[in-house]
Amino acid sequence: MERMTPLVVARDLAIGHRGKALISGVDLRLDAGRVLCLLGPNGAGKTTLFRTLLGLIPPVAGQITLDGQPLAQLTRTRIARHLAHVPQALTTPFAFTALDIVLMGAAAGLGHFDRPGKAEVQRAMAALDMLGIADLAQSEVTRLSGGQRQLVLIARALAQDASAIVMDEPTASLDFANRIRVGKAIKRLASAGIGVILSSHDPDQAAALGDSALLMNRQGVIACGPIDEAMTAENLTALYGITVRRE
Ligand SMILES: Nc1ncnc2c1ncn2[C@@H]1O[C@H](COP(=O)(O)OP(=O)(O)OP(=O)(O)O)[C@@H](O)[C@H]1O
Numbered sequence: 647m648e649r650m651t652p653l654v655v656a657r658d659l660a661i662g663h664r665g666k667a668l669i670s671g672v673d674l675r676l677d678a679g680r681v682l683c684l685l686g687p688n689g690a691g692k693t694t695l696f697r698t699l700l701g702l703i704p705p706v707a708g709q710i711t712l713d714g715q716p717l718a719q720l721t722r723t724r725i726a727r728h729l730a731h732v733p734q735a736l737t738t739p740f741a742f743t744a745l746d747i748v749l750m751g752a753a754a755g756l757g758h759f760d761r762p763g764k765a766e767v768q769r770a771m772a773a774l775d776m777l778g779i780a781d782l783a784q785s786e787v788t789r790l791s792g793g794q795r796q797l798v799l800i801a802r803a804l805a806q807d808a809s810a811i812v813m814d815e816p817t818a819s820l821d822f823a824n825r826i827r828v829g830k831a832i833k834r835l836a837s838a839g840i841g842v843i844l845s846s847h848d849p850d851q852a853a854a855l856g857d858s859a860l861l862m863n864r865q866g867v868i869a870c871g872p873i874d875e876a877m878t879a880e881n882l883t884a885l886y887g888i889t890v891r892r893e
Pocket residue numbers: 663668686687688689690691692693694695
């Protein structure tokens with residue numbers, strides 16, 4: 647049976663820092679098993695939007711609901727049940743293993759003094775397995791390639807067991823083969839019913855991965871809707887300020 651309640655909804659949202667709006671009038675909706683791509687030039691506010699959806703900074707105005715519940719009423723632990731985050735890159739100087747990193751996601755629902763047990767290890771291993779990197783479980787992440795590290799970060803988000811995941815430029819700085827690998831992993835998550843919002847600087851990638859797209863720049867939201875309706879040459883030209891032709 648299809649889930650009716652959208653995983654993430656933003657209505658008439660204004661985002662910004664210290665109460666000053668960067669962009670207003672953001673409306674978005676993410677359903678289970680769907681991929682929403684955020685496109686916009688540098689400094690448009692994509693990361694700011696993610697941080698707002700994750701409850702890390704307050705909205706300047708407007709409403710956000712996660713699984714139908716107002717974000718403002720959710721504790722951090724509850725937010726983690728709804729929305730996981732994949733940062734741009736895994737930066738740690740410590741020799742954690744891939745399993746250690748993924749366990750951090752699996753343990754997100756535990757209390758401060760609880761230690762991850764068998765159930766969390768099983769969930770972490772299942773996440774590594776789903777991303778095809780179970781054999782890297784005991785590898786030190788400092789020794790993994792950029793693409794492998796990105797898959798570990800996605801596995802960490804998956805192990806958190808949230809219904810949706812936001813990914814901040816998940817393929818930035820990856821080579822072509824790793825972009826394909828990470829793209830396939832994102833498709834696999836969506837097939838498993840997880841909702842994904844990702845930001846990208848690559849319209850081709852958005853078109854390949856996304857069901858819908860939100861185009862925003864410092865002037866505001868240019869378009870939001872199904873890929874073919876939102877990513878027209880006209881909208882992309884307005885978004886980036888250069889002439890774009892779609893083929
Ligand atoms: N903590 C902060 N305090 C004040 N302003 C900030 C803060 N973080 C970001 N900004 C500003 O908000 C604007 C949007 O930044 P943001 O990082 O959200 O853009 P972005 O679309 O993710 O950019 P990029 O594509 O370069 O990653 C920028 O002008 C930035 O300088």
